[in-house]
Amino acid sequence: MYLINTDGFPTNENGLETHCKSSYKVETVTATGHYPMIEKPGEFNFLLKKVLIDMKYTSVQMVKLYAGRLRIKY
Numbered sequence: 001m002y003l004i005n006t007d008g009f010p011t012n013e014n015g016l017e018t019h020c021k022s023s024y025k026v027e028t029v030t031a032t033g034h035y036p037m038i039e040k041p042g043e044f045n046f047l048l049k050k051v052l053i054d055m056k057y058t059s060v061q062m063v064k065l066y067a068g069r070l071r072i073k074y
Helices: 013-019 040-069
Strands: 002-006 025-029
Touching: 002 013, 002 040
Parallel strands: 002 025
Antiparallel strands: none
């Protein structure tokens, strides 16, 4: 799970540790309120791009892992 959140309403990471059994990542846009994507679009878009790249990289790694387990050439 990936979260982009504001520090105005901090993320309950203890709850995430309890309920997200695989993993989670939290990115924080500082000094914003309810709408970090409007208040700091440059910082928000940078973090969003970072998350999307990480998701893509993770997806490719998972495909390679499972392809290897199934003996599929990738």
